[in-house]
Amino acid sequence: MSEQQHRHKAGFETRAIHAGYEPDPTTGAVIPPIYATSTYKQDGVGGLRGGYEYSRSANPTRTALEGNIAALEEGERGFAFASGLAAEDTLVRATCRPGDHVVIPDDAYGGTFRLFDKVEKAWGLDHSPAPVSDPDAVARAIQPGETKLVWIETPTNPLLNIGDIAALAAVAHDAGALLVVDNTFASPYLQQPLTLGADVVVHSTTKYCGGHSDVVGGALVVRDLDLAEQVEFHQNAIGAVAGPFDSWLTLRGLKTLALRMERHCDNAERVVDFLTSHPKVGDVIYPGLETHPGHEVAQRQMRRYGGMVSFRVTGGEQHALQVCERTEVFTLGESLGGVESLIEHPGRMTHASVAGTELEVPADLVRLSVGIETADDLVADLERALG
Numbered sequence: 001m002s003e004q005q006h007r008h009k010a011g012f013e014t015r016a017i018h019a020g021y022e023p024d025p026t027t028g029a030v031i032p033p034i035y036a037t038s039t040y041k042q043d044g045v046g047g048l049r050g051g052y053e054y055s056r057s058a059n060p061t062r063t064a065l066e067g068n069i070a071a072l073e074e075g076e077r078g079f080a081f082a083s084g085l086a087a088e089d090t091l092v093r094a095t096c097r098p099g100d101h102v103v104i105p106d107d108a109y110g111g112t113f114r115l116f117d118k119v120e121k122a123w124g125l126d127h128s129p130a131p132v133s134d135p136d137a138v139a140r141a142i143q144p145g146e147t148k149l150v151w152i153e154t155p156t157n158p159l160l161n162i163g164d165i166a167a168l169a170a171v172a173h174d175a176g177a178l179l180v181v182d183n184t185f186a187s188p189y190l191q192q193p194l195t196l197g198a199d200v201v202v203h204s205t206t207k208y209c210g211g212h213s214d215v216v217g218g219a220l221v222v223r224d225l226d227l228a229e230q231v232e233f234h235q236n237a238i239g240a241v242a243g244p245f246d247s248w249l250t251l252r253g254l255k256t257l258a259l260r261m262e263r264h265c266d267n268a269e270r271v272v273d274f275l276t277s278h279p280k281v282g283d284v285i286y287p288g289l290e291t292h293p294g295h296e297v298a299q300r301q302m303r304r305y306g307g308m309v310s311f312r313v314t315g316g317e318q319h320a321l322q323v324c325e326r327t328e329v330f331t332l333g334e335s336l337g338g339v340e341s342l343i344e345h346p347g348r349m350t351h352a353s354v355a356g357t358e359l360e361v362p363a364d365l366v367r368l369s370v371g372i373e374t375a376d377d378l379v380a381d382l383e384r385a386l387g
């Protein structure tokens with residue numbers, strides 16, 4: 001898709017299918033080839049064709065993915081990495097120095113917390129947790145002059161708290177910090193943080209972007225070209241890049257993101273309806289429920305409310321573990337955002353790394369990644385598992 005069409009903003013689905021790649025001028029191939037090459041012939045020393053020199057720096061399959069995800073997030077530049085955490089680490093190194101400070105969600109994804117608490121901290125980067133749903137609390141957690149990043153997820157993993165992106169961007173910018181939004185749970189189809197004032201979007205593309213549980217990857221999208229230059233330098237200097245096969249799979253996934261997300265949302269709403277009236281279920285956590293404290297903000301900044309649903313059972317941890325082990329259509333497993341439904345116990349699985357910290361999650365919590373199977377089968381499966 002031409003730069004001009006991109007700027008005139010074709011619809012989301014059109015961008016998902018066309019942005020980042022023009023049919024190959026030689027063969028007309030409508031899908032980018034998997035450029036399984038590490039290096040490129042130069043026409044004389046320094047005579048690079050299309051700027052390609054070495055595949056850590058750039059690879060055409062990765063370039064197609066990076067252009068596509070930038071168009072979907074309405075950013076200026078996209079960068080693809082080997083995993084979501086590789087993207088996060090690269091961003092931190094591109095924007096922070098020892099002695100700096102970041103604010104992180106008080107219910108961050110366990111791996112993100114571990115990265116800040118066990119890795120970045122050892123390099124002199126301090127962090128403070130704050131609830132993303134409370135901009136005043138986030139403002140209080142900022143250390144003036146030292147806080148370089150206000151890092152949020154919205155919805156958060158696994159408690160599905162909602163942060164007001166526009167309000168938090170104002171809080172971060174007042175303090176001279178950047179607002180980073182991990183948009184993994186919403187995906188660019190449901191929410192575009194850069195259009196609401198965020199500076200950087202982070203994705204674990206392993207999840208909804210890839211969408212088929214067949215690839216691990218990460219992405220950053222930025223709107224400022226100076227920041228893009230810093231990220232590009234660090235992407236190449238650190239080298240945690242997405243390979244051409246992984247880039248190809250992720251790009252293929254993105255083409256159907258809109259269709260998949262609509263179905264994820266439809267099915268999640270059916271599951272939520274069922275769970276809210278079940279006697280063995282306590283709190284059902286879903287931003288689409290009017291009773292959810294972040295519902296109004298979510299309604300403002302999201303197209304729909306997504307495929308992730310968390311709930312607490314009345315029988316405590318043992319009951320939660322039993323439910324996770326009894327389902328047949330919902331597969332017991334980590335990760336989320338694929339076409340198949342997954343169930344997990346955050347306390348023992350995805351968030352085990354925050355056990356014993358202030359980020360610990362309730363023991364009776366179950367998290368669902370509602371897939372795109374037949375909704376009746378999903379409801380029947382949960383009914384059986386809840387006993």
Ligand SMILES: Cc1ncc(COP(=O)(O)O)c(C=O)c1O
Nearest residue numbers: 083084085109157184204206217
């Ligand atoms: C919200 C969120 N951010 C980041 C990550 C890390 O991504 P990856 O597992 O691709 O490294 C995850 C992984 O589950 C996640 O759920």
